[in-house]
Amino acid sequence: MPQEELIFWLGILQEHLQTAKNRLAEGEKAWRQEAEQIQQRLQAVQDQLRGGYFVSKADILALARETCRWLQRLLYRMLRCQVQASLYPLLVDHWARETRFFCQLLRLSATGNPHARLGQLRESLFWLRIFAEHLQLLSQQLDPTEQLLQAEAALLLRRLERCRLTLSNWESLVGQDRDFPLTLGQALADSRETVLAVLKYKQKVARRARRCQLLAVFPADWPEHLLREGRYFLSLWP
Incomplete structure (x- = not known):
C-alpha cells in the first residue's frame, strides 16, 4: 500500500x-x-x-x-x-x-x-453507497432556498442507486470470478461516469462554499473532504 x-x-x-x-x-x-x-x-x-x-x-x-x-x-x-x-x-x-x-x-x-485483491466490482459497490450518502447528507444540510442544488443532488442520487443495483445484481451473477463479461465492464464504466458527475457536483458545492455563495449548515471545509474521497476512488480505477 x-x-x-x-x-x-x-x-x-x-x-x-x-x-x-x-x-x-x-x-x-x-x-x-x-x-x-x-x-x-x-x-x-x-x-x-x-x-x-x-x-x-x-x-x-x-x-x-x-x-x-x-x-x-x-x-x-x-x-x-x-x-x-x-x-x-x-x-x-x-x-x-x-x-x-x-x-x-x-x-x-x-x-x-x-x-486488485478486493476487485473493482466489490470496491465500486462500497464507494457507490458512500457517495450516495454524501449526496444525501449534503442536500439535507442545504438551506431550503438552494432548491436547484437539492434537485441536482436528487437526480444524481437516483443515478447512483441505479448503478448500485446493477452492480449488486452482477455481484450475485459472477461472485468472485475475475473473468468479467463485457456487459459487466460496461456497467462498471457507467458507474464511473456517474461518479464523475457526482464529483463535478461536489466541486461546484465546494467552490460556492469557499466563495461564500452557498447557504448551508455544514462546515465550510466539508465539501473538500468529500471531494478528496471521490478523487481517491477515481484514481484507483482509471
Missing part, C-alpha cells in the same frame, strides 16, 4: 474525528478528550510517514481499529440517547464503515495490491 495512500487515509480519519468532536454537546468532555487523543496519534503517524520514517502496517492497523471502536461505541450510545451530539447516527456509521474499509485494505496489503 503506497505511503501516499496511507497518508490520505490517516487524514480522512482525523477529519472524521474532528467533525465528531466539534458536534458533541458541551457536557461530553470525556468523549471529546478521547477523540482528541486518537486524533493526535493519527497526526503523529501521518507526520512520521511524511517525514520519510518507517511505521509498521500493524501499528497503523491497530490505530485504525481503535478509531473504529470509538466510532462504534459513539454510535451505540447515540442510538440509546446516552450521548448528546448534533450528528446523524448514519453519518457516524458511515465513518465507521470507511474506517473498517481502510482496515480491510491494510490487511489485504500484506499479500499484494489490496485493490
Whole structure:
C-alpha cells in the first residue's frame, strides 16, 4: 500500500474525528478528550510517514481499529440517547464503515495490491453507497432556498442507486470470478461516469462554499473532504 495512500487515509480519519468532536454537546468532555487523543496519534503517524520514517502496517492497523471502536461505541450510545451530539447516527456509521474499509485494505496489503485483491466490482459497490450518502447528507444540510442544488443532488442520487443495483445484481451473477463479461465492464464504466458527475457536483458545492455563495449548515471545509474521497476512488480505477 503506497505511503501516499496511507497518508490520505490517516487524514480522512482525523477529519472524521474532528467533525465528531466539534458536534458533541458541551457536557461530553470525556468523549471529546478521547477523540482528541486518537486524533493526535493519527497526526503523529501521518507526520512520521511524511517525514520519510518507517511505521509498521500493524501499528497503523491497530490505530485504525481503535478509531473504529470509538466510532462504534459513539454510535451505540447515540442510538440509546446516552450521548448528546448534533450528528446523524448514519453519518457516524458511515465513518465507521470507511474506517473498517481502510482496515480491510491494510490487511489485504500484506499479500499484494489490496485493490486488485478486493476487485473493482466489490470496491465500486462500497464507494457507490458512500457517495450516495454524501449526496444525501449534503442536500439535507442545504438551506431550503438552494432548491436547484437539492434537485441536482436528487437526480444524481437516483443515478447512483441505479448503478448500485446493477452492480449488486452482477455481484450475485459472477461472485468472485475475475473473468468479467463485457456487459459487466460496461456497467462498471457507467458507474464511473456517474461518479464523475457526482464529483463535478461536489466541486461546484465546494467552490460556492469557499466563495461564500452557498447557504448551508455544514462546515465550510466539508465539501473538500468529500471531494478528496471521490478523487481517491477515481484514481484507483482509471
